[in-house]
Amino acid sequence: xxxxxxxxxxxxxxxxxxxxxxxxxxxxxxxxxxxxxxxxxxxxxxxxxxxxxxxxxxxxxxxxxxxxxxxxxxxxxxxxxxxxxxxxxxxxxxxxxxxxxxxxxxxxxxxxxxxxxxxxxxxxxxxxxxxxxxxxxxxxxxxxxxxxxxxxxxxxxxxxxxxxxxxxxxxxxxx
Amino acid sequence: xxxxxxxxxxxxxxxxxxxxxxxxxxxxxxxxxxxxxxxxxxxxxxxxxxxxxxxxxxxxxxxxxxxxxxxxxxxxxxxxxxxxxxxxxxxxxxxxxxxxxxxxxxxxxxxxxxxxxxxxxxxxxxxxxxxxxxxxxxxxxxxxxxxxxxxxxxxxxxxxxxxxxxxxxxxxxxxxxxxxxxxxxxxxxxxxxxxxxxxxxxxxxxxxxxxxxxxxxxxxxxxxxxxxxxxxxxxxxxxxxxxxxxxxxxxxxxxxxxxxxxxxxxxxxxxxxxxxxxxx
Ligand code: SF4
Numbered sequence: 095x096x097x098x099x100x101x102x103x104x105x106x107x108x109x110x111x112x113x114x115x116x117x118x119x120x121x122x123x124x125x126x127x128x129x130x131x132x133x134x135x136x137x138x139x140x141x142x143x144x145x146x147x148x149x150x151x152x153x154x155x156x157x158x159x160x161x162x163x164x165x166x167x168x169x170x171x172x173x174x175x176x177x178x179x180x181x182x183x184x185x186x187x188x189x190x191x192x193x194x195x196x197x198x199x200x201x202x203x204x205x206x207x208x209x210x211x212x213x214x215x216x217x218x219x220x221x222x223x224x225x226x227x228x229x230x231x232x233x234x235x236x237x238x239x240x241x242x243x244x245x246x247x248x249x250x251x252x253x254x255x256x257x258x259x260x261x262x263x264x265x266x267x268x269x
Numbered sequence: 270x271x272x273x274x275x276x277x278x279x280x281x282x283x284x285x286x287x288x289x290x291x292x293x294x295x296x297x298x299x300x301x302x303x304x305x306x307x308x309x310x311x312x313x314x315x316x317x318x319x320x321x322x323x324x325x326x327x328x329x330x331x332x333x334x335x336x337x338x339x340x341x342x343x344x345x346x347x348x349x350x351x352x353x354x355x356x357x358x359x360x361x362x363x364x365x366x367x368x369x370x371x372x373x374x375x376x377x378x379x380x381x382x383x384x385x386x387x388x389x390x391x392x393x394x395x396x397x398x399x400x401x402x403x404x405x406x407x408x409x410x411x412x413x414x415x416x417x418x419x420x421x422x423x424x425x426x427x428x429x430x431x432x433x434x435x436x437x438x439x440x441x442x443x444x445x446x447x448x449x450x451x452x453x454x455x456x457x458x459x460x461x462x463x464x465x466x467x468x469x470x471x472x473x474x475x476x477x478x479x480x481x482x483x484x485x486x487x488x489x490x491x492x493x494x495x496x497x498x499x500x501x502x503x504x505x506x507x508x509x510x511x512x513x514x515x516x517x518x519x520x521x522x523x524x525x526x527x528x529x530x531x532x533x534x535x536x537x538x539x540x541x542x543x544x545x546x547x548x549x
Contacts, residue, residue: 129386159336159376168374169327169336174417174450196417197450197509218316218508219417219452220541223332224323241388242336242376254319256510267449267509 102150145236171222275361282365313512339413421447449509452539
């Protein structure tokens with residue numbers, strides 16, 4: 095089913111999404127990949143505040159190529175999600191409602207998604223030029239020294255994604 | 270003895286880094302087009318259509334095809350009658366990578382140490398494989414390699430008794446484990462024989478052979494065709510979301526090996542299989 099979704103979104107909205115749904119996301123999402131996840135994990139362990147409030151928010155596993163002058167961002171497709179599996183359950187328990195990436199997730203992540211009513215979306219891997227057209231603004235909000243791995247706040251408009259794992263644990267890759 | 274200045278090498282490398290990341294070679298574009306025609310799943314067709322559109326946008330609007338512009342892998346074939354002047358070859362290649370990745374708006378994806386993990390901020394160093402060949406030519410091949418697919422690559426040290434069936438199983442195992450992680454439709458580079466490192470190197474090199482070309486060894490060509498068909502029967506499909514096109518090509522290289530061994534390496538590449546070859 096084609097669905098339009100504003101981000102951040104509520105748990106009720108997350109619960110209504112089903113594996114296989116095509117969605118267009120509009121609103122604000124945050125980027126984080128390996129190094130940023132490690133830092134967030136360390137921040138949580140140290141009892142420090144995270145760079146953004148996770149509640150109802152979506153993390154896009156992505157590290158862009160540099161933006162040319164006058165453009166918000168460079169190429170911007172998803173990276174492999176399983177590398178973030180070690181960190182994702184904790185973030186989901188803290189309120190994270192969605193993740194965008196590509197590839198399989200672990201059982202621990204699926205359990206945490208069911209427990210919290212969260213969704214995992216896939217964007218098309220290797221379509222970074224095309225996907226960049228759905229990003230209208232980008233701002234580094236934390237860990238600037240990490241370069242492409244910094245946390246960015248993105249404004250997206252009709253960003254295309256597919257629900258791969260829904261809040262019941264149904265997994266499109268396993269059909 | 271032909272003299273080649275390092276400045277010429279740097280300039281060539283810089284341009285190759287940029288070209289490889291903004292435009293796929295004609296063999297890859299053709300293969301993707303054909304894939305879209307033959308794909309049986311609706312969603313699969315749609316994804317392949319998006320990949321085609323992605324290539325057009327990359328080319329027209331100067332946006333890299335994929336944000337992972339890779340670690341720069343080079344195959345350097347240097348003629349034994351060539352004399353490199355004004356500096357050293359390795360530095361010249363790395364300088365070309367630095368300029369190409371910085372001036373070409375390409376992502377810097379290299380960390381200086383695998384454990385300490387601090388970004389080098391210019392995508393150097395490159396991974397460079399040299400071979401000395403007869404004559405006075407200098408041929409460079411760049412294959413920027415993304416790690417979504419690199420991470421799914423495997424080396425199997427099989428036993429001679431495992432034979433060709435063992436090789437087939439190894440290839441299918443690697444593909445099934447990779448699934449959606451490797452951004453299918455994939456291209457497979459396979460090295461059979463040699464030693465532990467030789468088979469891995471052949472697998473990498475095999476990825477730079479244009480897709481659609483086959484091995485000159487009859488049984489290897491047959492194996493390439495058979496494995497492509499078998500991989501497509503897995504149903505992994507474009508984006509791993511189901512379909513009849515999981516791979517675009519299986520490129521195999523072989524080498525003599527030891528009486529006690531049958532090494533097999535499978536280097537998995539995504540549909541952004543970049544390779545540019547140029548004479549200096
Ligand atoms: S595996 Fe290939 S297509 Fe996928 S993100 Fe990496 S470089 Fe890009």
